[in-house]
Amino acid sequence: MPASFRAGRFRKVTLPVTHIDRRTLLRSGLAATTLGILGAATGCTTAAAPPKPGTPAGGPHLIGPDSPQVAAAEAARHKTGSVVPVALAAMAGPVDLGGVVVSTWSYHGQIPGPEIRVRKGDVVQAAVGNHLPDQTTVHWHGIALRNDMDGVPMMTQPPVPAGQAFAYRFTANDPGTYWYHPHAGVQLDRGLYGPLIVEDPAEPAPYDQEWTVVLDDWIDGTGYTPGQVLTALRQGMTGMNMPSAAPSPSASGMGGMTGMTMASPSPSMGAMPGAGMAPKSPSMSGMGSSGVTPLLSGAASRLLGGDAGDVRYPYYLINGRVRTAPRTFTGRRGQRVRIRFINAGADTAFRVALGGHTMTVTHTDGFPVIPKPAAALLIGMGERYDVQVTLADGVFPLVAMAEGKNSTALAVVSTAMGTPPAPDVLPRELYRPVTTSYALKPAATSALSARQPDVTYKLRLTGGMARYDWGINGRSFDMAQPGGLRYLVRQGQRVRVIFANTTTMYHPMHIHGHTFQVVPGGPRKDTVLVLPRQQVACDFDAGNPGQWMTHCHNLYHSPEGGMMAVLGYQT
Numbered sequence: 043m044p045a046s047f048r049a050g051r052f053r054k055v056t057l058p059v060t061h062i063d064r065r066t067l068l069r070s071g072l073a074a075t076t077l078g079i080l081g082a083a084t085g086c087t088t089a090a091a092p093p094k095p096g097t098p099a100g101g102p103h104l105i106g107p108d109s110p111q112v113a114a115a116e117a118a119r120h121k122t123g124s125v126v127p128v129a130l131a132a133m134a135g136p137v138d139l140g141g142v143v144v145s146t147w148s149y150h151g152q153i154p155g156p157e158i159r160v161r162k163g164d165v166v167q168a169a170v171g172n173h174l175p176d177q178t179t180v181h182w183h184g185i186a187l188r189n190d191m192d193g194v195p196m197m198t199q200p201p202v203p204a205g206q207a208f209a210y211r212f213t214a215n216d217p218g219t220y221w222y223h224p225h226a227g228v229q230l231d232r233g234l235y236g237p238l239i240v241e242d243p244a245e246p247a248p249y250d251q252e253w254t255v256v257l258d259d260w261i262d263g264t265g266y267t268p269g270q271v272l273t274a275l276r277q278g279m280t281g282m283n284m285p286s287a288a289p290s291p292s293a294s295g296m297g298g299m300t301g302m303t304m305a306s307p308s309p310s311m312g313a314m315p316g317a318g319m320a321p322k323s324p325s326m327s328g329m330g331s332s333g334v335t336p337l338l339s340g341a342a343s344r345l346l347g348g349d350a351g352d353v354r355y356p357y358y359l360i361n362g363r364v365r366t367a368p369r370t371f372t373g374r375r376g377q378r379v380r381i382r383f384i385n386a387g388a389d390t391a392f393r394v395a396l397g398g399h400t401m402t403v404t405h406t407d408g409f410p411v412i413p414k415p416a417a418a419l420l421i422g423m424g425e426r427y428d429v430q431v432t433l434a435d436g437v438f439p440l441v442a443m444a445e446g447k448n449s450t451a452l453a454v455v456s457t458a459m460g461t462p463p464a465p466d467v468l469p470r471e472l473y474r475p476v477t478t479s480y481a482l483k484p485a486a487t488s489a490l491s492a493r494q495p496d497v498t499y500k501l502r503l504t505g506g507m508a509r510y511d512w513g514i515n516g517r518s519f520d521m522a523q524p525g526g527l528r529y530l531v532r533q534g535q536r537v538r539v540i541f542a543n544t545t546t547m548y549h550p551m552h553i554h555g556h557t558f559q560v561v562p563g564g565p566r567k568d569t570v571l572v573l574p575r576q577q578v579a580c581d582f583d584a585g586n587p588g589q590w591m592t593h594c595h596n597l598y599h600s601p602e603g604g605m606m607a608v609l610g611y612q613t
């Protein structure tokens with residue numbers, strides 16, 4: 043069982059650190075610098091176009107992470123009075139994925155990182171020790187928290203340098219299934235992620251036990267680092283010299299890939315990310331030391347409306363395990379289980395199913411939905427779904443199929459003696475109608491009140507693989523010039539953000555610090571799949587002052603830039 047944090051039970055980090063707190067942030071001048079750039083934005087709140095950079099002073103007064111409004115919003119949050127201390131040590135080193143030992147970055151040397159579990163209204167006090175050879179931050183995905191704890195480097199805090207620490211402290215107000223991960227470069231595609239569960243003692247719990255199931259696509263330490271993958275992607279798919287031995291997976295069923303699953307890469311194959319060396323650029327043909335390009339072409343999915351991803355992952359994981367060494371969840375026949383699914387992948391949507399069972403979807407992104415039976419469920423990067431199942435008698439595969447990529451991750455559900463499933467088992471439930479967030483309706487407690495938006499912004503998702511120019515409204519976000527893609531809001535407004543996908547690929551769009559309702563009539567979410575040539579409208583009530591990112595949760599589309607923008611509160 044993975045370690046779990048509760049009040050009074052946590053592992054101490056003994057790291058000599060220079061403590062960075064909000065005062066340090068102010069002293070560092072980052073806040074002032076950020077606001078200085080912020081000050082260059084225009085005061086237009088209703089135009090669909092973003093403010094132009096370089097507009098002279100006289101613009102809006104922006105609410106930065108250090109503004110009194112942020113502290114006031116935190117003070118107004120309901121609190122239980124409990125403070126839950128958590129220590130997270132981000133470190134480099136070997137991790138065993140189940141016979142496959144990779145050199146990678148993780149929290150405490152375990153994947154996923156420790157499960158943090160608090161009650162609604164508890165204060166999370168997380169000491170993050172950075173033992174990595176690179177700077178980092180932690181973002182608490184989905185939590186509507188105080189802005190200065192949101193973990194976006196250069197926007198809400200300075201990055202935490204190697205060898206130093208940062209003390210996060212925030213109230214977790216909304217119950218549900220959340221998770222944490224860095225918001226720095228492409229670190230998320232290593233092993234730096236973990237679940238954050240906020241319990242509601244008042245919520246009816248008609249289940250006997252619960253399991254957290256974290257999905258991931260894995261390449262780090264198998265011949266490429268995520269940094270090298272990003273470099274290869276930026277070189278573009280054009281001119282890529284695909285070896286004939288690695289045909290398109292959609293054409294071949296990726297037979298060569300499945301055969302790789304048993305292979306245990308020798309440690310020397312790894313790119314030694316722990317050594318902190320600058321990523322080595324792949325050769326001209328896009329080939330790395332493993333001899334297989336990390337770029338994937340031809341992956342397609344009807345469910346995703348086209349291109350299913352661009353990165354060729356040798357492994358897919360459930361709770362840090364390859365499918366040849368799956369984690370087993372045990373229960374008794376007739377027990378009711380709540381399963382919390384989290385997609386921590388970087389470039390992979392998963393289709394999940396539990397063989398021999400029908401799931402009932404109860405929540406997405408933390409918020410209740412009208413319960414809906416589902417044989418299979420599509421989960422985009424960053425999304426979470428809670429389901430309930432009543433366990434049958436036997437041994438069953440819990441499969442997460444890498445959508446459009448012809449491979450799977452596996453866990454086992456066991457209530458009796460029996461033969462374990464084959465690693466590549468494909469339960470028939472995967473091929474029944476697949477439930478997506480579009481089919482879900484909000485529970486009464488999740489729906490926003492009926493109200494017309496005060497301000498509407500249309501964010502066209504633009505760019506493509508050929509030039510690797512992912513952006514919003516034709517512009518790639520630049521953290522040094524955030525005013526170029528800042529959309530202004532005021533506290534108390536009903537805000538509508540329309541994501542309009544003009545590209546040929548799906549994008550899981552995430553808004554920080556808020557949950558929105560997909561309109562009309564959709565569920566409350568913080569991350570929503572936007573399929574090619576589709577528009578998705580998202581309404582939220584602006585009640586959490588600060589500067590908040592909205593971005594694609596395909597990690598390689600927005601590595602601190604790209605398909606990213608800011609929703610900026612002004613006074």
Ligand SMILES: [Cu+2]
Pocket residue numbers: 512548549550594595596599605
């Ligand atoms: Cu994207």
